[in-house]
Amino acid sequence: MPHQAIPTPETEEKTSREIAAPWKVIVLNDPVNLMSYVVMVFRKVFGYGEQKATKHMREVHELGKSILWTGDREQAETYVYQLQRWRLQTVLERDD
Numbered sequence: 001m002p003h004q005a006i007p008t009p010e011t012e013e014k015t016s017r018e019i020a021a022p023w024k025v026i027v028l029n030d031p032v033n034l035m036s037y038v039v040m041v042f043r044k045v046f047g048y049g050e051q052k053a054t055k056h057m058r059e060v061h062e063l064g065k066s067i068l069w070t071g072d073r074e075q076a077e078t079y080v081y082q083l084q085r086w087r088l089q090t091v092l093e094r095d096d
Contacts, residue, residue, distance in 0.1 A: 022095040023076035025069040029060050030089050041086045042068065045079060070095050 027038075035057055042053035046068060059066035069079055076092055083090040 025079045028089040029064045
């Protein structure tokens, strides 16, 4: 019979802290998508206005990445999934 680790309050607290900690949705630059397409995707996925979507698109283009959203992990994962479906290179990182 395999030995199973019994969760201690310490490990449970760490796990819930990891889940509760804010997560960042980051879009990376790619040579494929047109700037107008990226702006359109940001507007559709996040409901951003033209100016805010353009600001983030410029960050991606000029700096190589932009943090589009920060918040709980479940919502962040949903945004990452949506952006990837639109073929944007997107990563999820813990906001330390």
